[in-house]
Amino acid sequence: MLELIDIHTFYGPxxxxxxxxxxxxxxxxxxxxxxxxxxxSTALMTISGIMRPAAGDIFFExxxxxxxSPHRILRMGISQVPEGRRIFPKLTVRENLxxxxxxxxxxxxxxxxxxxxxxxxxxxxxxxxxxxxxxxxQQMLAIGRALMSSPKLLxxxxxxxxxxxxxxxxxxxxxxxxxxxxVTVLLVEQNARAALKLSERGYVLENGSVSLHGRxxxxxNNELVxxxxxxx
Amino acid sequence: MFLQQxxxxxxxxxxxxxxxxxxxxxxGILELINFAHGEIYMLGAYLGIxxxxxxxxxxxxxxxxxxxxxxxxxxxxxxxxxxxxxIEKVAYKPLRNAPRLSxxxxxxxxxxxxxxYVMLTQGATDKVFPHLFGASGxxxxxxxxxxxxxxxxxxxxxxxxxxxLFVRNTKMGKAMRAVAQDKTMASLVGVNVDTVIxxxxxxxxxxxxxxxxxxxxxxGLVNYFIGYxxxxxxxxxxxxxxxxxxxxxxxxxxxxxxxESLGGSYIxxxxxxxxxxxxxxxxxxxxxxxxxxRAELEKV
Numbered sequence: 001m002l003e004l005i006d007i008h009t010f011y012g013p014x015x016x017x018x019x020x021x022x023x024x025x026x027x028x029x030x031x032x033x034x035x036x037x038x039x040x041s042t043a044l045m046t047i048s049g050i051m052r053p054a055a056g057d058i059f060f061e062x063x064x065x066x067x068x069s070p071h072r073i074l075r076m077g078i079s080q081v082p083e084g085r086r087i088f089p090k091l092t093v094r095e096n097l098x099x100x101x102x103x104x105x106x107x108x109x110x111x112x113x114x115x116x117x118x119x120x121x122x123x124x125x126x127x128x129x130x131x132x133x134x135x136x137x138q139q140m141l142a143i144g145r146a147l148m149s150s151p152k153l154l155x156x157x158x159x160x161x162x163x164x165x166x167x168x169x170x171x172x173x174x175x176x177x178x179x180x181x182x183v184t185v186l187l188v189e190q191n192a193r194a195a196l197k198l199s200e201r202g203y204v205l206e207n208g209s210v211s212l213h214g215r216x217x218x219x220x221n222n223e224l225v226x227x228x229x230x231x232x
Numbered sequence: 233m234f235l236q237q238x239x240x241x242x243x244x245x246x247x248x249x250x251x252x253x254x255x256x257x258x259x260g261i262l263e264l265i266n267f268a269h270g271e272i273y274m275l276g277a278y279l280g281i282x283x284x285x286x287x288x289x290x291x292x293x294x295x296x297x298x299x300x301x302x303x304x305x306x307x308x309x310x311x312x313x314x315x316x317x318x319i320e321k322v323a324y325k326p327l328r329n330a331p332r333l334s335x336x337x338x339x340x341x342x343x344x345x346x347x348x349y350v351m352l353t354q355g356a357t358d359k360v361f362p363h364l365f366g367a368s369g370x371x372x373x374x375x376x377x378x379x380x381x382x383x384x385x386x387x388x389x390x391x392x393x394x395x396x397l398f399v400r401n402t403k404m405g406k407a408m409r410a411v412a413q414d415k416t417m418a419s420l421v422g423v424n425v426d427t428v429i430x431x432x433x434x435x436x437x438x439x440x441x442x443x444x445x446x447x448x449x450x451x452g453l454v455n456y457f458i459g460y461x462x463x464x465x466x467x468x469x470x471x472x473x474x475x476x477x478x479x480x481x482x483x484x485x486x487x488x489x490x491x492e493s494l495g496g497s498y499i500x501x502x503x504x505x506x507x508x509x510x511x512x513x514x515x516x517x518x519x520x521x522x523x524x525x526r527a528e529l530e531k532v
Contacts, residue, residue, distance in 0.1 A: 079420075
């Protein structure tokens with residue numbers, strides 16, 4: 001469904017991605033794990049079209065999306081929950097969700113109902129400014145907003161960052177639920193254990209390129225991964 | 233006397249507010265002080281004279297004055313909006329990712345260019361806007377208000393209310409607010425940020441055109457330099473209210489008009505232009521973000 005081939009992306013003068021190649025197949029949950037600065041977020045921003053790769057190519061459903069502008073990529077069905085959630089702080093919860101439906105993919109009213117069913121707390125707070133929500137609620141809002149464009153592929157950047165363990169597990173359960181409903185998921189996580197458990201396959205990014213990949217459970221049992229990313 | 237000055241202050245204040253909106257909206261979205269904005273207002277005044285002269289020449293003004301004025305207004309707005317749109321594309325968009333100072337310098341360049349362009353094509357001397365209404369008006373107790381003042385205030389109020397409804401309730405308005413808060417995220421939800429920026433310039437320039445035309449009618453004289461002082465005052469109004477805030481621009485503009493008018497009649501009219509800046513300094517000392525502004529205003 002999504003294929004990155006030898007992608008090089010520069011972040012200012014720094015080459016953040018040095019020939020990244022990976023793929024995500026229809027219906028999968030795939031995770032990218034790696035340390036800070038390994039290039040995980042850059043990879044997602046490159047897929048979404050916010051950053052332009054210097055070399056290489058990206059295909060989504062067989063069509064090259066390299067150099068395509070972000071709003072067009074969203075319309076093709078790739079939606080992102082970025083790092084730090086990036087809620088529009090002064091828009092209400094409801095307006096944030098409406099912005100998610102800006103592209104007009106899918107029926108906004110029924111998508112809104114779906115998001116409210118998934119996260120009832122958002123319905124309770126629909127008139128509140130987005131910036132006043134707690135971290136966990138903001139994460140739910142960010143995911144809900146991304147779902148409002150009825151994506152085929154959902155990119156999630158560090159959804160568990162800064163959240164209490166109980167909220168994290170709720171978020172991960174929700175991601176599984178979203179995937180069961182047919183949305184393909186590409187997940188970037190520092191919390192490698194939870195991410196690998198959830199994922200069919202995983203890629204390890206190191207210094208801007210893929211150093212290891214395999215099935216989620218295989219990576220969980222991999223000696224190198226255990227040492228470097230699971231803290232054992 | 234006092235009420236009379238309040239009416240005069242409201243009239244000119246609502247014009248400042250219309251211009252200030254353009255500064256504030258563009259700043260809210262691009263964090264750019266569009267120094268060429270005052271020139272758009274000046275162009276609005278000139279275009280008003282030109283189109284009205286055309287309608288007078290073909291006899292429409294004598295036949296149906298309101299229609300001629302309305303068409304003049306529409307055409308001025310359309311032309312100024314195209315100027316605003318083009319200026320953004322030519323002078324600011326290529327510098328979108330450049331250091332902050334570059335688009336600012338570019339804005340000053342556009343401003344100087346437009347002033348000289350108008351001076352060369354229209355001459356350096358004052359142009360007269362025909363007296364259409366004379367001084368007709370109505371008396372209310374001790375206050376005298378001309379119809380033109382009433383028209384200026386009402387037009388401004390209608391436009392500001394319309395702008396607020398647009399920004400609050402329409403899809404494009406929400407997109408504008410989203411872009412002002414987080415451009416990257418706005419594009420991630422599918423907003424074409426370039427379009428939103430263009431729309432912002434078009435709306436801001438359209439409002440400035442209305443302001444220019446109304447002031448030309450009010451004072452009756454226009455020259456190529458009027459955009460400079462009006463621009464600086466409207467910018468002051470925007471900062472006074474808290475730049476980036478629509479409400480702030482409106483209140484800042486009206487406050488400025490009132491201060492000028494009252495200060496001019498009760499203190500000294502020779503310092504009329506200075507009052508605006510005295511108030512600005514006081515407000516910035518007490519509340520650096522402006523009356524309705526955000527506290528964290530460290531940019532530019």
